[in-house]
């Protein structure tokens with residue numbers, strides 16, 4: 489149940505606050521790169537990272553020691569004031585809504601750097617009521633700070649109740665920009681028996697039937713995806729609300745191969761980006777969440793072959809029709825958005841030739 493009627497869903501929640509958006513802009517966000525603003529080495533790297541990553545996120549929550557919470561908040565204010573972010577978005581992850589720090593996080597960030605802050609990521613969201621609270625408070629603080637455009641909200645899906653309520657969370661406010669999977673907190677809340685931050689588990693598998701009844705014989709096993717259901721449920725809720733789904737953290741920093749697998753699973757399921765925890769994950773995320781030249785060439789060939797977009801044709805021995813055309817348009821439109829901000833991708837996609 490929204491805290492607003494359809495009539496006033498897009499009305500500002502505070503006098504003087506900017507009017508909510510009627511559509512969330514599809515700004516590229518292949519990698520949401522986490523940095524700790526209280527970590528001098530990470531903070532020093534931020535200016536040089538502008539333009540190399542779609543989103544820089546100043547993290548104030550988990551991974552920031554309790555003693556450093558105020559330093560992280562003040563560090564983010566300092567970084568925001570002194571950095572020109574160009575095409576890169578600036579996000580933050582505030583502390584949880586029951587924490588002793590979150591009110592000062594929001595008051596300080598919105599009134600001091602509100603016009604530089606694109607998105608506030610809210611952890612441990614349980615239901616639409618959490619979004620309603622942040623929605624109203626942001627409006628009041630935007631009015632107080634004279635912020636000129638609405639700050640958007642991004643929810644982390646990392647509690648069992650949040651998963652049960654994900655559709656209502658996605659629809660809870662016109663500020664909703666997107667939702668990320670948070671596999672670590674979600675595993676703990678569900679009492680799953682994995683201690684990994686994202687990715688698979690060797691114990692979660694299916695096994696080939698025995699040959700000639702020999703159950704101890706050589707039977708191939710197939711490791712399954714622990715996160716398939718949750719990511720798919722999140723993608724459906726986001727698609728229904730017109731907002732964007734993301735994969736969250738992959739904690740095994742050294743295993744860049746498995747990180748790529750997890751990112752690609754999410755991309756194929758409909759996610760538009762992922763978190764990156766370490767500089768080495770940025771390149772993987774940018775590559776995985778940008779359609780390949782082969783995929784774009786095929787998609788453009790289908791668009792060309794389908795003419796007015798109706799009916800069915802055979803292309804390379806496969807049926808293409810109204811529906812597969814829509815699938816191809818998803819890739820073609822994403823490529824156009826990414827080419828607009830990534831010159832290297834633009835060059836790759838512009839060089840694609842389609843024979844008549």
Ligand SMILES: CC(C)(COP(=O)(O)OP(=O)(O)OC[C@H]1O[C@@H](n2cnc3c(N)ncnc32)[C@H](O)[C@@H]1OP(=O)(O)O)[C@@H](O)C(=O)NCCC(=O)NCCSC(=O)C[C@H](O)C(=O)O
Nearest residue numbers: 522523529530533550551646670671672673737765766767
């Ligand atoms: C994981 C890390 C602690 C590893 O850091 P470190 O040991 O320093 O790694 P390296 O020696 O390989 O670092 C090489 C250089 O890169 C810099 N660095 C490292 N990480 C970052 C970063 N994120 N941004 C910018 N720069 C970074 C190091 O300073 C080194 O610099 P130099 O010495 O000058 O070469 C660390 O990567 C880290 O803390 N990452 C962020 C972790 C994080 O944000 N965790 C929270 C999000 S996940 C979560 O909360 C779970 C989720 O909510 C859920 O519930 O699922």
Ligand SMILES: [Mg+2]
Nearest residue numbers: 550646670673
């Ligand atoms: Mg978490």
